[in-house]
Amino acid sequence: DTEVTQTPKHLVMGMTNKKSLKCEQHMGHRAMYWYKQKAKKPPELMFVYSYEKLSINESVPSRFSPECPNSSLLNLHLHALQPEDSALYLCASNRDRGFYGYTFGSGTRLTVV
Amino acid sequence: EDQVTQSPEALRLQEGESSSLNCSYTVSGLRGLFWYRQDPGKGPEFLFTLYSAGEEKEKERLKATLTKKESFLHITAPKPEDSATYLCAVQAREAAGNKLTFGGGTRVLVKP
Numbered sequence: 001d002t003e004v005t006q007t008p009k010h011l012v013m014g015m016t017n018k019k020s021l022k023c024e025q026h027m028g029h030r031a032m033y034w035y036k037q038k039a040k041k042p043p044e045l046m047f048v049y050s051y052e053k054l055s056i057n058e059s060v061p062s063r064f065s066p067e068c069p070n071s072s073l074l075n076l077h078l079h080a081l082q083p084e085d086s087a088l089y090l091c092a093s094n095r096d097r098g099f100y101g102y103t104f105g106s107g108t109r110l111t112v113v
Numbered sequence: 114e115d116q117v118t119q120s121p122e123a124l125r126l127q128e129g130e131s132s133s134l135n136c137s138y139t140v141s142g143l144r145g146l147f148w149y150r151q152d153p154g155k156g157p158e159f160l161f162t163l164y165s166a167g168e169e170k171e172k173e174r175l176k177a178t179l180t181k182k183e184s185f186l187h188i189t190a191p192k193p194e195d196s197a198t199y200l201c202a203v204q205a206r207e208a209a210g211n212k213l214t215f216g217g218g219t220r221v222l223v224k225p
Contacts, residue, residue: 031211042217048210056210090156101147104156
């Protein structure tokens with residue numbers, strides 16, 4: 001298995017809703033990432049998990065809450081989002097040790113109404 | 114601070130018309146440079162990693178090269194299916210969490 005699987009592919013939520021994005025990989029990668037990408041812009045790093053521990057939080061607002069229940073799963077919990085949070089949310093993974101490229105998932109297209 | 118600049122922002126090509134994309138970078142000790150292809154609404158798809166100046170890699174109609182200050186992605190005799198956004202990213206030797214710094218991308222449209 002050489003894939004990063006993200007669900008759902010599309011999500012529409014209201015500003016008072018609570019929802020979660022899910023990311024799964026079975027490549028034995030020990031680093032997992034959340035990126036946010038707005039239209040026609042490059043991906044921006046949000047969070048890094050290394051060996052199931054949060055190692056980087058790029059000053060992301062608390063309405064985004066990451067969780068890494070085990071080495072294969074990464075969640076992003078969403079609460080009280082704003083319309084400007086609408087974007088493509090990308091999950092990625094890599095082996096963490098040494099120099100290895102990322103494998104990206106297909107992303108979740110989030111629309112906040 | 115690590116910086117990556119890609120040019121041009123957009124490129125329109127006729128099928129078969131070869132061209133090159135540029136990625137200029139400044140980084141405090143390069144660990145590696147990545148090229149990705151991204152289709153609309155999809156995640157980036159890995160193309161190449163380059164580790165040191167002078168290195169070249171090829172895949173079908175694509176060839177990536179690296180110098181100490183920039184990388185080029187050459188597209189030879191492109192086909193419409195090569196239409197995509199091409200992203201360049203660098204990883205610094207001391208990058209916390211193996212963080213990648215991305216450039217703004219080059220949107221390539223190949224017309225039949």
